[in-house]
Amino acid sequence: MTQGVLLFANNNSDVAYTDLAIFATQQITKYLNVPVSIVTDSKDSISKNAFDKIIEITDNSSYTKRFHDGIDSNKTLQWKNTSRSQCYELTPYDETLVIDVDYIVNSSTLNYCWNQPHDFLIYSKYCDLAQWRSSAEFDHVSEYSVPFYWATVFFFRKTELNKQFFDLVSYVKENWVYYKFVYQIHSSNFRNDFAYSIAIHMMNGFTNGAFANQLPSKMFYTLDTDLLTGIENNSMKFLVEKQNSSGEYTALKTSGLDVHVMNKYSLLRYLNNE
Secondary structure: OOEEEEEEEOOOOOOOHHHHHHHHHHHHHHHOOOOEEEEEOOHHHOOOOOOOOEEEOOOOOOOEEEEEOOOOOEEEEEOOOOHHHHHHHHOOOOEEEEEOOOEEOOOOHHHHHHHOOOOEEEEOOEEEOOOOOOOHHHOEOOOOOOEOOEEEEEEEEOOHHHHHHHHHHHHHHHOHHHHHHHOOOOOOOOOHHHHHHHHHHHHOOOOOOOOOEEOOOOEEEEOOOOEEEEEEOOEEEEEEEOOOOOOOEEEEEEEOOOEEEOOHHHHHHHHHHO
16 A cells, blocks of 8 residues: 655745745655655646656636735735645545645654554644634634634545545535635635535534544644744744734744744745755
């Protein structure tokens, strides 16, 4: 049975997701020791030897998103992130970990996935490293709606049930205007987190069920209003928003912790200056 990681990386005018993918692959190889394939519409910017397989797609997404670089800087850019519903068809592996390229692996925690009985694992438990911020938006997809799941990292095996799940994700994406209304989602943009959460709700028979099981530990993250300042071995240094102090930060250091770094600009700065 083949096992591996699948990354998605579609560049826009400012953010070289393929560069983030190369660094993510280095970390995954170091701590998880499994092959890594990439799905991309930016194939020309990738060395052929950087990945196990390079899977080329066309992503014509017309969404835009505001990308922050710390508290005081932001820019609205094209956001091409709708092809994740095709994971089941695109993966070259029997067992697949899908990981965002801005999720930095610093431990072997995710190796738990390969030798456990559940066919689908995903995060719903989370921890904002700033601690003090309200995180209610990550409890449910909207205030009175269904539980929120993070499409940032998830594991699946190629089973018929999982094929049905990914077909549902695709259906939700294709009918996003309708599902956004039904689930009372105020964001105009399609988001994988929302589509996966809705599809899990449907797989559970529109109630609480056991389709989705938990990945180990929690989804640890920093927002794009925080700054990454350094990575050394399995340690990361951040400046996170300071409570009740506009424009100020608090220094923070992690060790052996996998972290979703939402500020792509600061992550790219680190890679470019390494």
